[in-house]
Amino acid sequence: MVRQAYFKKLRVAFDHYKDKVFGSGGHQKWKKAKAIFAKLGVSRLRESFYRWKRNDDKLNLLQDMYYSGPVRAEGWEADREFLNLVEFMRSEGFTDDECEQIADRVKSKD
Numbered sequence: 001m002v003r004q005a006y007f008k009k010l011r012v013a014f015d016h017y018k019d020k021v022f023g024s025g026g027h028q029k030w031k032k033a034k035a036i037f038a039k040l041g042v043s044r045l046r047e048s049f050y051r052w053k054r055n056d057d058k059l060n061l062l063q064d065m066y067y068s069g070p071v072r073a074e075g076w077e078a079d080r081e082f083l084n085l086v087e088f089m090r091s092e093g094f095t096d097d098e099c100e101q102i103a104d105r106v107k108s109k110d
Contacts, residue, residue, distance in 0.1 A: 082106070 020030060089099050
């Protein structure tokens with residue numbers, strides 16, 4: 001409750017200042033203040049956009065590394081070698097049950 005009252009007073013004070021800055025008064029000081037206030041708003045908006053862009057680039061890099069990074073490529077290579085080994089065992093005369101037992105033993109060591 002105290003916090004809400006504080007924010008209300010702060011908002012009223014800020015609105016009063018903004019009215020003075022952006023008001024219809026022709027005083028030179030207020031025109032300069034209006035220009036400075038507008039530049040601050042634009043620069044902060046631009047800074048927010050750049051911060052969002054950097055964070056988005058980091059997330060994209062993270063996703064790229066997860067889906068196609070070097071660790072993932074090693075896993076694909078290991079899977080391919082494992083399947084080639086199973087095919088080689090079948091061509092050498094091992095039964096399907098023996099191939100599955102050996103495959104289970106190899107996978108459990110991972």
